[in-house]
Amino acid sequence: MPSSSVQIVAVVGCGTIGTSWAACFARAGLTVRLFDADPARPAFARAEAIEMLRASGDVTGGDVTALQARIQLADTLEQAVQNADYVQENAREQAGEKTALFEQLDALAPPDCILASSSSAILPSSFLAGLPGRSRCLVAHPFNPPHLIPVVELVAPAWVAPEILARTATFLESIGQLPIYVAREVDGYVGNRLQVAVVNEAMALIDRGVVSPGDLDRCVTQGLGLRWAFIGPFETMDLNAPDGFAGYVGRFGDSYQQLGRTLALDSPWSQEAIDRVAAWRRSELPLADLKQRQAWRDDLILRIRALVANADAVTSSSR
Amino acid sequence: MPSSSVQIVAVVGCGTIGTSWAACFARAGLTVRLFDADPARPAFARAEAIEMLRASGDVTGGDVTALQARIQLADTLEQAVQNADYVQENAREQAGEKTALFEQLDALAPPDCILASSSSAILPSSFLAGLPGRSRCLVAHPFNPPHLIPVVELVAPAWVAPEILARTATFLESIGQLPIYVAREVDGYVGNRLQVAVVNEAMALIDRGVVSPGDLDRCVTQGLGLRWAFIGPFETMDLNAPDGFAGYVGRFGDSYQQLGRTLALDSPWSQEAIDRVAAWRRSELPLADLKQRQAWRDDLILRIRALVANADAVTSSSR
Structure with missing residues (x-):
């Protein structure tokens, strides 16, 4: 260090x-x-x-x-x-x-x-x-x-x-x-902008009745998020094409941009959607157990970091 | 099963x-x-x-x-x-x-x-x-x-x-x-819509010179993604407030919606931004090593799944 x-x-x-x-x-x-x-x-x-x-x-x-x-x-x-x-x-x-x-x-x-x-x-x-x-x-x-x-x-x-x-x-x-x-002042900097992009689209999907709150969260934890814990969105794309990021964008860039135009991240959250998510959370986890679940989360964050750090060390030493 | x-x-x-x-x-x-x-x-x-x-x-x-x-x-x-x-x-x-x-x-x-x-x-x-x-x-x-x-x-x-x-x-x-x-036909279903929300905002941030491609990816792997591997966006919010999701939305919902209106997910990707990301990826990983890195990714996905599944089993049995 x-x-x-x-x-x-x-x-x-x-x-x-x-x-x-x-x-x-x-x-x-x-x-x-x-x-x-x-x-x-x-x-x-x-x-x-x-x-x-x-x-x-x-x-x-x-x-x-x-x-x-x-x-x-x-x-x-x-x-x-x-x-x-x-x-x-x-x-x-x-x-x-x-x-x-x-x-x-x-x-x-x-x-x-x-x-x-x-x-x-x-x-x-x-x-x-x-x-x-x-x-x-x-x-x-x-x-x-x-x-x-x-x-x-x-x-x-x-x-x-x-x-x-x-x-x-x-x-x-x-x-x-x-x-x-x-490098430039923007509202929400980087992290909160990315988080808000996900959460606002998620709320819109609940509001439109496309998916249940539980299935949406599982779509992240058993899908997208399994990669984002150790490779970012750009490296994810890079590793999904034999010719890397440039090739990936050549094949799928238009679809991403087209799909981007269909997202409505500026739509207000309906109270009904908020209530639906809150009701799902409380059916999964009583408020009384929240602290225990936070401790579980904190412990898993540390263990995933340790797992990835260790794997990274192995990768670099083998190159 | x-x-x-x-x-x-x-x-x-x-x-x-x-x-x-x-x-x-x-x-x-x-x-x-x-x-x-x-x-x-x-x-x-x-x-x-x-x-x-x-x-x-x-x-x-x-x-x-x-x-x-x-x-x-x-x-x-x-x-x-x-x-x-x-x-x-x-x-x-x-x-x-x-x-x-x-x-x-x-x-x-x-x-x-x-x-x-x-x-x-x-x-x-x-x-x-x-x-x-x-x-x-x-x-x-x-x-x-x-x-x-x-x-x-x-x-x-x-x-x-x-x-x-x-x-x-x-x-x-x-x-x-x-x-x-x-439950309803929408372009990109759920997972690709969430992914596109992140990637399009990420490309806009690169295009506007707000952040470098490497820092953006690290913002996910060392930040947001550490949680999304085992708790989805809704549970993340739920665990970030002593009174759960409803309380969290009461305090931060307006900011999310306000910030959501500043995202421009429909802006086209500039060739310059694409080139900048591609150049960063190739400086990190020569194409010749892509297959090896894919194997590393696949191995880590399995190990994180095993880690989380095991922690989940412990949590449920202790409740």
């Missing part, structure tokens, strides 16, 4: 995402400072982050004392960012709130400290563009939860110093995340 | 899909008859099907003789469907060809034989509606390749006898496939 000069990280905003970020940073051996507008929140988040690492097998009993010491609770924002090398902000998705917070962060944090936002919806230009120190401010949008899902989308408008972007990517890689570059 | 009365299956059209279907049927211990308009093709397909089963670990050396006997080569269509219980048609996606073929099949096959088509693009109403025996004719569209990917989309217009649809589903389940019901 590439080395990184980051030693002290401030997590600002300790909801679900902030807590999982804290787990990522602490797992990597960094000093983590937790701050939240709600003063009761950081202590709770620390306990939760340690519990996350215990559940994912990253920490055993003996390490807990060290983790407790490494994850520090800050009473003020000033205290949180003092001497910090990297700040990960996870406040609510509310433009005014984010702007005010980043003004404070920019004023309080050391000049070479990276200021990264987990913002998923508010675009960087709408809350970072006016800051005096905007050259060190960017969006680092994780998937949920970052301690299990590696991808982090880096959105760095032209005002961000290339050195800051490079340092952020190196740092995230050094703690086991996978940064990807979003 | 549910029992099924199917003993003799005819595979009509022995390209890639037909060959993989032959492997599915032979693996289940059925008698398989291969027919193709090209008289040289069935012998080749038999060898290839046995090789598929060897690669997937379904067959070891000793079984090959039995398989050879079970997979029979038919010289004529009449010979292929004689006494057959089930026919899987895999001719080219060409409406006139399919119509002519089904007229023959309907005339030659025993009256209670199911006639299923692998058609992915041509809708059943355009080539099955006019047949005297249309009540036993439906589409059973597999993913590629069916001997590795379980989902089969069943498209049975109103003219299909409910007993035929039920018998087809039972049969496919008995050989380890996963039938899902497509």
Whole structure:
């Protein structure tokens, strides 16, 4: 893994995402400072982050004392960012709130400290563009939860110093995340756009009575998704033709584009379709069992990652 | 597994899909008859099907003789469907060809034989509606390749006898496939519509210079796809909120619908975008290594299926 000069990280905003970020940073051996507008929140988040690492097998009993010491609770924002090398902000998705917070962060944090936002919806230009120190401010949008899902989308408008972007990517890689570059501001960046494409078409299919919610989910888990866990949509196409992607597009590109024109991803979701999916979910899984099923999901994510990582290692060494 | 009365299956059209279907049927211990308009093709397909089963670990050396006997080569269509219980048609996606073929099949096959088509693009109403025996004719569209990917989309217009649809589903389940019901004829059925939603948005993102092809694929394999291998899009949403799907939609439904309106899945693919993806693929994988990578993919599909099936068994037994 590439080395990184980051030693002290401030997590600002300790909801679900902030807590999982804290787990990522602490797992990597960094000093983590937790701050939240709600003063009761950081202590709770620390306990939760340690519990996350215990559940994912990253920490055993003996390490807990060290983790407790490494994850520090800050009473003020000033205290949180003092001497910090990297700040990960996870406040609510509310433009005014984010702007005010980043003004404070920019004023309080050391000049070479990276200021990264987990913002998923508010675009960087709408809350970072006016800051005096905007050259060190960017969006680092994780998937949920970052301690299990590696991808982090880096959105760095032209005002961000290339050195800051490079340092952020190196740092995230050094703690086991996978940064990807979003070169232009677009709503939803990349991941949420792809997810919304699937979900909106899925809702339209339920609404039109084409398929049941259970069959739709199974079509993904027993079909498309079996490949997407380790080869992306482009490599999937590449491997489906003896002459690779170019040949595949030559044969099927027109059909894809034709079919694309029949999708109606802008149709509103009917309440009836929402109710049908919700009723199916509750018939499959009572709300009381949701937490147990989440633990099962988290465990499977880790096991699939391990399986694929191991297979990749074998493939590269045999080439 | 549910029992099924199917003993003799005819595979009509022995390209890639037909060959993989032959492997599915032979693996289940059925008698398989291969027919193709090209008289040289069935012998080749038999060898290839046995090789598929060897690669997937379904067959070891000793079984090959039995398989050879079970997979029979038919010289004529009449010979292929004689006494057959089930026919899987895999001719080219060409409406006139399919119509002519089904007229023959309907005339030659025993009256209670199911006639299923692998058609992915041509809708059943355009080539099955006019047949005297249309009540036993439906589409059973597999993913590629069916001997590795379980989902089969069943498209049975109103003219299909409910007993035929039920018998087809039972049969496919008995050989380890996963039938899902497509209740209305729509272009691309379910799976291809979801795939096209992702791929068309992906191509638009490349075209607009938002992300590189490699980062886009990684966004799926290290992000979205890690979940979709075992929980579908609806269950993913359900598990991402303490109050389940209904609560999730209450909080994020509007954002999804808003974002959906910004996707442009009907924009044509530019040659530049196609070239950029193709160039990335070839820089990652020379064409000469494609076959080896396909084998790696097939192996991983099987191992992820085994991992998830095993975890599911544990979950159900612990509840």
